[in-house]
Amino acid sequence: MMMNKLRRFLADKRGSLAVAFAVSMYPVMMMICAAIDLSRMSQQQARLQAALDSAALRVARQVADGKLTGDLNAAVLKAVQGNINPTELVNVQISAVMDGGVIRVSGTGMINPMIANILTDNNLQVSGTSAATWRTRKIDLVLVLDNTGSMASSGKMAALKTAAKNLIASMQAVATRPDAVRIGIVPFDTQVNIGTTYKNQSWLSYSGVSNLSASNWTGCVTDRDQSYDVNDTTPTTSVPGTLFPARQCSTGVLASILPLTTDWAAMNAKVDQMSPSGNTNVTIGLAWGFHMLTPSQPLTEARTLATEPDLERIIILLTDGDNTQNRWTTNGNSIDARTDLACTNVKANGITLYTVRVINGDAALLRRCASQTTMYYDVSTAAQLIPVFQAIAAQIGQLRLTQ
Incomplete structure (x- = not known):
């Protein structure tokens, strides 16, 4: 009797298949999530770049027209924030300088991953640079x-x-x-x-x-x-x-x-x-x-x-x-x-x-x-x-x- 039960237990593969399936799906799900995060990074990179371009032009126009009031970085940051989704791109940092007749702008932002530790923090950062001429034309x-x-x-x-x-x-x-x-x-x-x-x-x-x-x-x-x-x-x-x-x-x-x-x-x-x-x-x-x-x-x-x-x-x-x-x-x-x-x-x-x-x-x-x-x-x-x-x-x- 005991030997028969042992043989049936060893012959039953249903549980092991379920475990094997679950184990095999884990890396697949991780790859899917990673691909989604990479796609989000690419999308947010493009949006940050567009926001930097728009901000550089807007602030350059303000400088040329004598209408820039307050801090240059604050003006650029405000312009950038108006063109990004704060729930998608967080911890946005901006640096702006006047270089002769050019305003040079750089910026970074972070994306929260779908699943923690899929990518390193550095890989989740997006960045961009832009510059626009300004003159009292x-x-x-x-x-x-x-x-x-x-x-x-x-x-x-x-x-x-x-x-x-x-x-x-x-x-x-x-x-x-x-x-x-x-x-x-x-x-x-x-x-x-x-x-x-x-x-x-x-x-x-x-x-x-x-x-x-x-x-x-x-x-x-x-x-x-x-x-x-x-x-x-x-x-x-x-x-x-x-x-x-x-x-x-x-x-x-x-x-x-x-x-x-x-x-x-x-x-x-x-x-x-x-x-x-x-x-x-x-x-x-x-x-x-x-x-x-x-x-x-x-x-x-x-x-x-x-x-x-x-x-x-x-x-x-x-x-x-x-x-x-x-x-x-x-x-x-x-x-x-x-x-x-x-x-x-x-x-x-x-x-x-x-x-x-x-x-x-x-x-x-x-x-x-x-x-x-x-x-x-x-x-x-x-x-x-x-x-x-x-x-x-x-x-x-x-x-x-x-x-």
Whole structure:
């Protein structure tokens, strides 16, 4: 009897199988939990990095705008805490320093594991670094805008006005200091209308046109003598070729220029005044945009890099057609050569140049003219002008991460 019971006990494997199964499942469960914790670590690492990037940009903007109050570390920590889940990432530590024009940020945080002692404490720590530039940026921006007759078609002038006003509003939004952003406007056809305010300036020349004088001049100028037509040489009476030839306005509707200003209402009013008429001379429009951004005569409102090292000078040049007429010729190739030279001189002076082609015009010329290929925009419908100008405004106004 006893021997039979012993044999049955030794033959019964049900209990041993259960024990073996439980033992074998333990490492599997540990591996699953470890995998989950590693996934959580990866997720929280990404969230901490995003929070550090956002905090660096936010605090850099506050510093640039003169709005940072209190401790730098406290400001960064507050910004980081607003972008993380405190129940997932605990014991967050932040370090922030100003290094010249850069704010450098680093941070660490801890994740509570699902099962204790699966990983070491060091492995449960996540960390990240970020940096953002800050500057008291100042921007002088000139809109050089085609006002020729072809802008009357396909809704182009209406779209241009809307796009220009939206850009002005965007620039006003980033102008957190009174003089942070100034904008000038240069409407052009074959001439530029500088207005009769300058009628007695020594840099104007009334020669070459019979019966033209300061008393009856309507405010327009044509190209200077070559090669002064494509550069910013200061005019002087001792060198007649440097003077600006006064002419009667050929169309009678060309809006006058608006020199650099912080008067936002005046900018919008100038845009409203624009009316399409006449032929196209891109060179003269660009030349006067150039003059507007340099402090020598004829226009003297420009700031200089010597006194404003963080100044950014920018031209947005828009046209919807080929060059058709300048002071000397109606040969498009000849006029294009003058435009090419003007573009080269503008960029050599450190001015950033965006170009926008609206439906028609010499794409290759405008692409060459831009400071970078990414700063050339080809617009196939008038409606696209609005998002294009918004994109340019965003590029001009943004802060960039440096790390």
